Amino acid sequence: MCKNMDWIFFALSTAASLLLAPLSIGFINKTKAFFAGRKGVSIFQLYFDIFKLLKKEHIYSSSSTWILRAAPLASLGLLFGAFLFLPQGSFVSPLAFTGDVIFFFYLLGTSRFLTVLAALETGSSFEGMGASREVQFSALAEGTLFAILACLVFRCGEPALTAVLSKNCLQIQSLAFLAPILLVAGAFFLVLLCENCRVPFDDPETHLELTMIHEAMVLDYGGPDLAAIFYGAALKFYLFASFFVMLLMPGEFYGTWQGAVLSVAGVFFVSILTGIVESCMARSRFLKLPQLLTSSAVLAVIAIILQYFFQGGIE
Amino acid sequence: MFIYVIGLAVMLGGGTLSLLCGKKSKAASLSGSISLAVSSAVLLTAIVLDFLLHQNSGMEKVFQIPIAVLGLAAAFFSPGYLAGHGEKRSSYYFFFLNLTLTAMFTLTLLKNPFLFLFSWEIMGLASAALVMFDMHSAKTQKAAFLYFVACHAGAAFLIAFFLFPYQSIHFALLALIGFGLKIGFPILHVWLPEAHPAAPAPVSAIMSGAMIELGFLGLFVFMPNNLPGYFAILLLFLGLLGALWGIIAALAQNNLKRLLAYSSMENMGICSIAFALALLAGQADLPMMRFMALSGAFLHIINHAFLKGGLFLGAGAVLKSCGTLEMDKMGGLMKKAPHTGTLFTLNAAGLSGLPPFNGFISEFLIYYAAFQGVLYGSGFLKALSTTSLIVLALTGGLAAAAMAKTIGGVFLGEPRTKEAAEAKEVTNVMKGSMYFLFILSLVTTGLIPFVFRMLSNPFAENLYRITLRLALFSLLTTLFIFVLLLLQNLFCKGGKRVSPTWDCGYARPDARMQYTPTAFTQPLVTLFAPVLKVVKHLVPPSGIFGKSASYEEKVKDPGMEYFWLALSSVCRKIADKIHFLQSGNLHIYIFIVLLFLAGMLFFAMLKK
Numbered sequence: 001m002c003k004n005m006d007w008i009f010f011a012l013s014t015a016a017s018l019l020l021a022p023l024s025i026g027f028i029n030k031t032k033a034f035f036a037g038r039k040g041v042s043i044f045q046l047y048f049d050i051f052k053l054l055k056k057e058h059i060y061s062s063s064s065t066w067i068l069r070a071a072p073l074a075s076l077g078l079l080f081g082a083f084l085f086l087p088q089g090s091f092v093s094p095l096a097f098t099g100d101v102i103f104f105f106y107l108l109g110t111s112r113f114l115t116v117l118a119a120l121e122t123g124s125s126f127e128g129m130g131a132s133r134e135v136q137f138s139a140l141a142e143g144t145l146f147a148i149l150a151c152l153v154f155r156c157g158e159p160a161l162t163a164v165l166s167k168n169c170l171q172i173q174s175l176a177f178l179a180p181i182l183l184v185a186g187a188f189f190l191v192l193l194c195e196n197c198r199v200p201f202d203d204p205e206t207h208l209e210l211t212m213i214h215e216a217m218v219l220d221y222g223g224p225d226l227a228a229i230f231y232g233a234a235l236k237f238y239l240f241a242s243f244f245v246m247l248l249m250p251g252e253f254y255g256t257w258q259g260a261v262l263s264v265a266g267v268f269f270v271s272i273l274t275g276i277v278e279s280c281m282a283r284s285r286f287l288k289l290p291q292l293l294t295s296s297a298v299l300a301v302i303a304i305i306l307q308y309f310f311q312g313g314i315e
Numbered sequence: 316m317f318i319y320v321i322g323l324a325v326m327l328g329g330g331t332l333s334l335l336c337g338k339k340s341k342a343a344s345l346s347g348s349i350s351l352a353v354s355s356a357v358l359l360t361a362i363v364l365d366f367l368l369h370q371n372s373g374m375e376k377v378f379q380i381p382i383a384v385l386g387l388a389a390a391f392f393s394p395g396y397l398a399g400h401g402e403k404r405s406s407y408y409f410f411f412l413n414l415t416l417t418a419m420f421t422l423t424l425l426k427n428p429f430l431f432l433f434s435w436e437i438m439g440l441a442s443a444a445l446v447m448f449d450m451h452s453a454k455t456q457k458a459a460f461l462y463f464v465a466c467h468a469g470a471a472f473l474i475a476f477f478l479f480p481y482q483s484i485h486f487a488l489l490a491l492i493g494f495g496l497k498i499g500f501p502i503l504h505v506w507l508p509e510a511h512p513a514a515p516a517p518v519s520a521i522m523s524g525a526m527i528e529l530g531f532l533g534l535f536v537f538m539p540n541n542l543p544g545y546f547a548i549l550l551l552f553l554g555l556l557g558a559l560w561g562i563i564a565a566l567a568q569n570n571l572k573r574l575l576a577y578s579s580m581e582n583m584g585i586c587s588i589a590f591a592l593a594l595l596a597g598q599a600d601l602p603m604m605r606f607m608a609l610s611g612a613f614l615h616i617i618n619h620a621f622l623k624g625g626l627f628l629g630a631g632a633v634l635k636s637c638g639t640l641e642m643d644k645m646g647g648l649m650k651k652a653p654h655t656g657t658l659f660t661l662n663a664a665g666l667s668g669l670p671p672f673n674g675f676i677s678e679f680l681i682y683y684a685a686f687q688g689v690l691y692g693s694g695f696l697k698a699l700s701t702t703s704l705i706v707l708a709l710t711g712g713l714a715a716a717a718m719a720k721t722i723g724g725v726f727l728g729e730p731r732t733k734e735a736a737e738a739k740e741v742t743n744v745m746k747g748s749m750y751f752l753f754i755l756s757l758v759t760t761g762l763i764p765f766v767f768r769m770l771s772n773p774f775a776e777n778l779y780r781i782t783l784r785l786a787l788f789s790l791l792t793t794l795f796i797f798v799l800l801l802l803q804n805l806f807c808k809g810g811k812r813v814s815p816t817w818d819c820g821y822a823r824p825d826a827r828m829q830y831t832p833t834a835f836t837q838p839l840v841t842l843f844a845p846v847l848k849v850v851k852h853l854v855p856p857s858g859i860f861g862k863s864a865s866y867e868e869k870v871k872d873p874g875m876e877y878f879w880l881a882l883s884s885v886c887r888k889i890a891d892k893i894h895f896l897q898s899g900n901l902h903i904y905i906f907i908v909l910l911f912l913a914g915m916l917f918f919a920m921l922k923k
Contacts, residue, residue, distance in 0.1 A: 120723030128830020139712030
């Protein structure tokens with residue numbers, strides 16, 4: 001395939017993903033409504049909300065300076081930046097380079113850092129609380145994330161997103177070779193729930209500020225800023241979900257149109273899975289969450305050991 | 316070489332002139348700062364020219380650049396900082412500042428152990444005098460004494476190391492302790508969090524940004540080539556422990572400069588990890604990984620100098636504007652001092668290794684090197700690299716938390732005290748020197764790829780491509796964010812409104828309701844309480860309508876509490892036991908001397 005075609009395919013699938021991102025949240029909510037025996041809102045509700053919010057006025061806290069004003073769009077911009085490195089719907093990003101996997105996760109880190117600062121800027125006790133929890137759990141999740149990456153990089157032979165996500169080869173016959181990737185996927189799913197503020201880490205639908213993490217940090221936004229935050233959250237979920245899906249997608253689908261369809265369908269499947277998790281369990285106590293994150297790190301480390309073992313890394 | 320000598324002579328001469336001015340503080344400060352600025356600029360130019368014209372890319376450049384740059388920044392920052400903070404002692408301050416910097420720069424040029432040690436001692440003594448600057452406070456005296464002892468203990472180990480050169484490769488451990496006391500390896504770090512807050516801000520900036528790194532220079536220059544195999548593993552272990560310990564302790568601090576000092580310990584830990592990875596890669600014959608780890612470590616030293624220098628100057632500016640370093644008593648300074656606040660925020664983000672700032676590129680290289688270890692190393696190296704990766708990531712996350720704490724506590728929200736509410740921005744010259752450091756750090760990001768291009772190493776080309784990409788993508792992301800903001804301004808016509816922060820329907824939001832920095836990191840501190848020594852003092856409200864209540868939390872350094880104080884109490888007990896020897900009778904003393912000499916005689920005979 002010639003290089004230009006790659007560009008076009010990548011651009012098209014990125015545009016499609018950017019458009020479809022809010023749908024993933026819709027699927028989660030629909031699943032939860034189904035489990036609760038409700039009819040639920042339309043799966044397109046987030047689109048309506050965003051359009052409505054874009055027309056409204058900005059409200060800024062009188063305690064704030066430039067950080068609060070710039071943070072929603074800046075963190076959205078950083079998420080966009082990260083998005084461009086992700087192989088989209090199984091088409092390789094033209095920006096990809098060896099080592100981009102570090103850049104990818106650090107861009108997400110900057111985006112979170114900005115959100116935390118903006119929350120602290122309001123001087124509200126709720127937002128301080130949310131920010132404090134956010135930094136705690138994300139710092140622990142970061143450790144797990146790089147343990148996962150160490151395993152994947154060793155498995156795929158290159159610290160690059162494309163390699164890490166495309167050479168995961170579920171098609172390898174040996175069942176033993178499958179074990180590490182399943183463990184890694186399990187650990188990554190926990191990180192996904194943590195980073196996207198989902199049950200059991202955070203309950204996006206709670207109505208008590210004292211029990212929130214992410215929602216508590218964005219209490220003071222309104223109008224287009226809130227729209228950017230809603231959209232950013234959806235985009236982040238889409239990002240993590242498609243990482244998760246491509247982790248498990250058999251290698252032979254990679255770079256084909258079936259793969260593209262499969263990866264988008266997979267994202268919605270992850271949405272439904274998240275919805276099921278949210279319907280089946282309650283949010284954990286905050287004091288228990290570090291244990292959950294540490295156990296996900298343990299899963300990842302077990303995966304690394306298994307991987308080294310199977311690939312003859314340990315003599 | 317000649318131009319270096321001229322630069323150093325101007326620096327030292329200016330310092331002496333400043334000392335001669337004595338009580339005439341204006342003249343002293345003028346001569347000191349001008350000579351410092353001129354000589355630093357000369358030295359900086361010389362370094363750059365040396366690199367460009369002579370292709371001289373010796374690694375001592377990495378250590379010289381921070382000295383010259385921070386010297387330049389300190390020259391402009393100091394007079395403003397001293398105004399009202401002991402300006403009468405300007406002559407004393409500038410003499411020792413120039414002397415310290417001269418000694419530091421001379422160190423980087425020396426290869427002779429004796430001269431090196433001589434310069435090393437001058438550096439230690441002169442900087443101890445600077446730590447003592449605020450001499451009337453008992454706390455400062457204690458801190459300066461601790462620093463003084465640490466300097467001399469380090470020198471003692473170094474003298475022992477230089478006395479027995481290469482007798483046994485295990486003597487390298489002596490140097491590791493001697494230089495480690497300067498670098499701030501765990502347990503040897505206890506002087507860092509005491510001396511940095513006590514010293515004037517520009518001095519802290521220089522000590523943290525340029526001086527402690529010189530320990531690595533010493534290790535580089537004087538380590539024998541045939542290091543024992545365990546050395547790299549020991550260094551890696553020290554680095555991992557130092558990075559985690561430093562950042563966990565930093566999280567728990569309430570004093571701004573103490574927090575920054577612990578963050579320096581963390582960053583030196585990261586550098587040690589990178590150096591250890593480079594050593595391990597050398598042993599495993601992985602030249603690419605070795606080059607990456609070394610470049611990462613060197614770059615991290617330079618980045619840390621600019622960023623931490625900027626942060627310490629920022630802390631000095633904060634001290635000037637609200638008269639305290641206790642973060643729980645600040646807040647809302649971003650509105651009063653927008654320049655200091657913005658620069659501090661950007662520097663802190665950079666130091667947490669977040670893109671698009673320059674701290675990221677060095678961390679990236681270290682991560683990359685660790686990934687190489689995971690890919691191509693032997694089983695053991697794979698395990699070590701994986702551990703390094705996880706620790707680096709955890710450290711990065713915690714560093715972001717610590718930096719969010721400082722920014723949030725000092726600059727954001729509402730002022731918590733009257734002093735903070737009446738804070739003012741510092742003078743233009745002081746702002747200028749902070750801008751200088753920040754802009755330089757941005758420029759470095761852009762220049763790094765081209766520096767790699769000029770290096771003759773076969774792997775430099777590869778690094779040129781990677782760092783160029785990183786720099787470009789960082790730039791593009793920043794531009795993209797600006798475009799987004801512009802678009803929002805153009806197209807969102809809903810209007811703007813400013814209103815008080817929403818506080819659950821509370822009628823009067825108050826500064827006392829907002830989260831304090833202590834509260835911000837309380838969950839993390841509780842999580843790590845087993846390894847920190849947290850002293851809590853809680854007075855709960857009593858009675859039915861309890862009125863007054865207080866909570867005080869102090870985090871002591873576990874290295875001090877569990878190691879040094881324990882050690883000193885053991886020593887004291889032993890001393891108590893053998894106290895009877897000190898009878899005051901001269902003949903008993905002479906008898907002891909005789910016994911000792913006889914013992915030595917036996918020892919010598921046994922050895923033969």
